[in-house]
Amino acid sequence: MEDLAIISAYKERRDATCFRLLYDRYAAKIYGKALTMLKKEASAKDATQEIFTKIFLSLGKFHGQSKFSTWVYSVTYNYCIDLIRKEKRSRDIFADEVENPPDIEAEEVPDTALMNIKVNELRQVLRNISETDRRLLLLKYKDGIKIKEIAKMYDKNESAIKMQLKRAKEKAKRKHEELFGSEKDE
Amino acid sequence: MMNSFLLLQEQEQQFFVKNCEEDVRDAVESRLKTVYLISDILEHFFPMLSDTLTVMAGGNTINPEDAYLTDDKDETARPTPEAPEGE
Incomplete structure (x- = not known):
């Protein structure tokens, strides 16, 4: 059954089955995206609850102009960004870049270099880099958000995001080598 | 390789499905x-409530019409049947 059909049935009858169908389809994905943004599991759980309530109370505003999933994810990211802004953490997003400009000469780390790390090692690496870098890497490679969208999300231009992402990849690769040694050397 | x-x-x-899915669903539902x-x-x-407040303020309640015309009851809304040919 398609999302739109479930939504219109829910709007008509506020049927619990429709609620559960949509919930089962999107809850875990929303949680994953909230975790990317908020880092802590408890915060991501609370955010999922708030976002779902918000989505169901605003279903009247959704008229199917875009895909339901697109609308749901934009509500999710907007909610998380608002939350981060309230906690005054987002203003630090580029502080690191200003203080310590990126090394332009550094060799670009290929995407596959990070994607092929073992998942437990990746988890460790992400725990040991800055929150900004962690969030950018996860938005790009875990959630599959385009650079253009990330730039819009943070109200920055695309080249600033590309540069920040390049640095984040370098740092993550370096951290991986530091923690686990370079596999190429073995 | 994945x-x-x-x-x-x-x-x-x-992790979410295993540990939080039901809690969050129940909270949202309630x-x-x-x-x-x-x-x-x-x-x-x-x-x-608004009628009560209006009366308390010294005004009159709005008397609703006893019966509202609906599309079915409104004769003008119905298309007039055309006379069959030959009559």
Whole structure:
């Protein structure tokens, strides 16, 4: 059954089955995206609850102009960004870049270099880099958000995001080598 | 070989399904029920409440019409049948 059909049935009858169908389809994905943004599991759980309530109370505003999933994810990211802004953490997003400009000469780390790390090692690496870098890497490679969208999300231009992402990849690769040694050397 | 970021995503989603899915669902459902209940009560009693306040302020209540015309009852809304040919 398609999302739109479930939504219109829910709007008509506020049927619990429709609620559960949509919930089962999107809850875990929303949680994953909230975790990317908020880092802590408890915060991501609370955010999922708030976002779902918000989505169901605003279903009247959704008229199917875009895909339901697109609308749901934009509500999710907007909610998380608002939350981060309230906690005054987002203003630090580029502080690191200003203080310590990126090394332009550094060799670009290929995407596959990070994607092929073992998942437990990746988890460790992400725990040991800055929150900004962690969030950018996860938005790009875990959630599959385009650079253009990330730039819009943070109200920055695309080249600033590309540069920040390049640095984040370098740092993550370096951290991986530091923690686990370079596999190429073995 | 699978992308480790996607594996991470899969593990996070499995964690949610295993540990939080039901709690969050119950919380959202109960919150929605409360909101709907309050909005239904307001929708039902608001006209009565506004009439009461109007009367208390010295005004008159709006007397609703006994019967409202609907499309079915409104003769002008019906297309007039055409006379059959040959008559």
